[in-house]
Amino acid sequence: MSRETWQHGGVTAATHSTLFPQVPDSADAVLDGLDPEQREVATALRGPVCVLAGAGTGKTRAITHRIAYGVRAGILQPASVLAVTFTNRAAGEMRGRLRQLGASGVQARTFHSAALRQLQYFWPKAVGGTLPRLVDRKIQLVADAAAACRIRLDRGELRDAAAEIEWSKVTQTVPADYAVAAAGAGRQAPRDPAEIAQLYAAYEDLKRGRGVIDFEDVLLLTVAVLQDRHDVAEQVRAQYQHFVVDEYQDVSPLQQRLLELWLGDRDDLCVVGDASQTIYSFTGATPDHLLDFRSRHPGATVVKLVRDYRSTPQVVHLANGLLAQARGRAADHRLELVSQRTAGPEPVHTEYTDEPAEAEGAARRIRELVDSGVPAAEIAVLFRTNSQSETYEQALADAGVPYQLRGAERFFDRPEVRKANSALRAAARFGGNDSLLDDAVDLPSQVRAVLSGEGWVPEPPAGSGAVRERWESLAALVGLAQDFAAARAGATLSDLVVELDERASAQHAPTVQGVTLASLHSAKGLEWDVVFLVGVAEGMMPITYAKTDEQIEEERRLLYVGVTRARERLHLSWALARSPGGRPSRRPSRFLKGLRPGSGTTGGRVAAGGPAGVERGFGAGGAAAVAAPRRTARTPARCRVCGRSLTDAGEMKLMRCEDCPSDMDEGVYERLREWRAVQAGRSGQPAFCVFTDKTLMAIAESVPEDERELARIPGVGARKLNRYGAEVLAICAGQEGVGLDGDD
Ligand code: ATP
Numbered sequence: 001m002s003r004e005t006w007q008h009g010g011v012t013a014a015t016h017s018t019l020f021p022q023v024p025d026s027a028d029a030v031l032d033g034l035d036p037e038q039r040e041v042a043t044a045l046r047g048p049v050c051v052l053a054g055a056g057t058g059k060t061r062a063i064t065h066r067i068a069y070g071v072r073a074g075i076l077q078p079a080s081v082l083a084v085t086f087t088n089r090a091a092g093e094m095r096g097r098l099r100q101l102g103a104s105g106v107q108a109r110t111f112h113s114a115a116l117r118q119l120q121y122f123w124p125k126a127v128g129g130t131l132p133r134l135v136d137r138k139i140q141l142v143a144d145a146a147a148a149c150r151i152r153l154d155r156g157e158l159r160d161a162a163a164e165i166e167w168s169k170v171t172q173t174v175p176a177d178y179a180v181a182a183a184g185a186g187r188q189a190p191r192d193p194a195e196i197a198q199l200y201a202a203y204e205d206l207k208r209g210r211g212v213i214d215f216e217d218v219l220l221l222t223v224a225v226l227q228d229r230h231d232v233a234e235q236v237r238a239q240y241q242h243f244v245v246d247e248y249q250d251v252s253p254l255q256q257r258l259l260e261l262w263l264g265d266r267d268d269l270c271v272v273g274d275a276s277q278t279i280y281s282f283t284g285a286t287p288d289h290l291l292d293f294r295s296r297h298p299g300a301t302v303v304k305l306v307r308d309y310r311s312t313p314q315v316v317h318l319a320n321g322l323l324a325q326a327r328g329r330a331a332d333h334r335l336e337l338v339s340q341r342t343a344g345p346e347p348v349h350t351e352y353t354d355e356p357a358e359a360e361g362a363a364r365r366i367r368e369l370v371d372s373g374v375p376a377a378e379i380a381v382l383f384r385t386n387s388q389s390e391t392y393e394q395a396l397a398d399a400g401v402p403y404q405l406r407g408a409e410r411f412f413d414r415p416e417v418r419k420a421n422s423a424l425r426a427a428a429r430f431g432g433n434d435s436l437l438d439d440a441v442d443l444p445s446q447v448r449a450v451l452s453g454e455g456w457v458p459e460p461p462a463g464s465g466a467v468r469e470r471w472e473s474l475a476a477l478v479g480l481a482q483d484f485a486a487a488r489a490g491a492t493l494s495d496l497v498v499e500l501d502e503r504a505s506a507q508h509a510p511t512v513q514g515v516t517l518a519s520l521h522s523a524k525g526l527e528w529d530v531v532f533l534v535g536v537a538e539g540m541m542p543i544t545y546a547k548t549d550e551q552i553e554e555e556r557r558l559l560y561v562g563v564t565r566a567r568e569r570l571h572l573s574w575a576l577a578r579s580p581g582g583r584p585s586r587r588p589s590r591f592l593k594g595l596r597p598g599s600g601t602t603g604g605r606v607a608a609g610g611p612a613g614v615e616r617g618f619g620a621g622g623a624a625a626v627a628a629p630r631r632t633a634r635t636p637a638r639c640r641v642c643g644r645s646l647t648d649a650g651e652m653k654l655m656r657c658e659d660c661p662s663d664m665d666e667g668v669y670e671r672l673r674e675w676r677a678v679q680a681g682r683s684g685q686p687a688f689c690v691f692t693d694k695t696l697m698a699i700a701e702s703v704p705e706d707e708r709e710l711a712r713i714p715g716v717g718a719r720k721l722n723r724y725g726a727e728v729l730a731i732c733a734g735q736e737g738v739g740l741d742g743d744d
């Protein structure tokens, strides 16, 4: 969906034209949407090509257009092209873009999935039998290996040990060499390196003994097969002749080796990347392959792109400012971005007293944006660690904002989507004569009728979890049918089925409507109109365990990646304490020094304990206090049963530990749930947007008698108090039939 949609009100038209754009009618028309340098990339179809360019300059666009141009001009055979990238989501995105450009049939995969496919195919011939099973929970295997070596590790150490094993494997380091290699790379092993080496060896033995392989083995084994079996290597090379790699700055030595084996002695390779976005060094990736490309391929066409088409000058200014302070090899190659967009709002920096307040503040702003017409799918909340997600899930649910956690990849593989597709196919075969479709006059109502047989209902189910996710998938299909019908007048159910089949084979998922919650690492390559970068505090950004200069620089690049995801609006925030009432000992991230208001080179920090939520516009005019959102200081959250301090968002909401005995009034809880279902139905929003289960439980546990008591319950903000307070209190007071009948 494009930014014009909400700025100029043309939501419907712009949405449809973006989801179902016209396929360019010729190869030359594919080039129309490119600037001169991007065209140079797209038309250099032979020999080595390297694109070095900053965020948002159209690298991904240039390579997808390059493939599409080559295919449409008949220069590249679709099946001979292999495009590789790093996440399933990015690969899905690339397939979608290729399809829109009229170049279906090109393989766009992650290194891992391309290797796995080849390995599955060639294993019987190269090794014999079928490929061993891929373990899905490496951590369990590491735990078993630790037990076998009598090394006791806690959960955190287990995870770190697993990361060390992964790093060793992608850098092709064997257990005997681990200690030396780890010291050389400045790794911080969770234990004595000798112990990690022992654990690594035991892990490999255990894996072999159980006849399973892990994620890294997929690449290692593919490399081994291609190295040892020339006949297999020749067969793979005969299939793929042209290679394109996106995000090449994050290639690991093992992936690079695989790429070289795929290529053989040929050089039809196009790589694109931005050294300033290297964010996977900790796993063994290195931008050296990108930066040394020209010396390895002296005849390479090297193109630099500097026009930033994604972000406003305000966002780009902040991004350039962040990079200006960067150090190291990647930084030596930085490219100053030049925004091509018209001016937008200044990035907003906000300081909060504690993390729940920060999440609540972000959720409130998001609510306002959604209310003003910004599609939820055009907003993202990005954080450093996945553990930050829960607080934001709660806060968004409390603010009545839908959100999505999982990526759009593999949408068509979800069981509910596969079943729904078969049901639609069956209905289409009946040619609309199915009795189910009797009353359904148009395509969207036909789809709704068929999908209601699969469990789709107009209103989402309460709560989150599997049932909710299933509903979201079906709702996404309904939404897709609506967009499809609007874009193609007279489209039938059969047309839709063809469209879905094509999308399924291209894995081009429909947009799930909701704010995206994602880690910074998984946001790479993506973009949104509005981005909230949360937790931009010392300890989080850079993260506590980043110690060496290189690790700190990687954290800075991660923030750069985050900043450059925003097209239009950027909100950065941090909290002075973790929990309400906690000591306000945190400081905003050092990376913002000189870039946020009040942080000149002397680093004037907003005083700890000062007004929470002071928001500052960032710009030429310097600091300007725009607003001081309401928030009263809270006492530390403690379990009201056992008195323990609470830090978990869900437990804070319940005001007790999850497993401390509940004194909930079951009758009140049931009545509140019934009431909530009616409210949700009336306002056309999910039940959790009225109140989450946890808030209802907390209400049913404390049974407040007046507004003051009700307002103390987390999740009951001023807006909800105003809207629902009287009815909730009436239910708590035992009044029957409150809010269950009549119109709003
Ligand atoms: P990243 O480094 O984050 O991966 P990128 O360099 O791959 O970014 P793209 O995602 O390809 O950049 O492009 C960024 C945005 O700019 C996209 O919305 C893209 O459609 C748009 N864009 C790129 N080039 C042009 C162009 N020549 N004209 C109009 N829009 C463009």
Ligand code: MG
Pocket (backbone or CB within 6 Å): 059, 060, 061, 246, 525
């Ligand atoms: Mg990209």
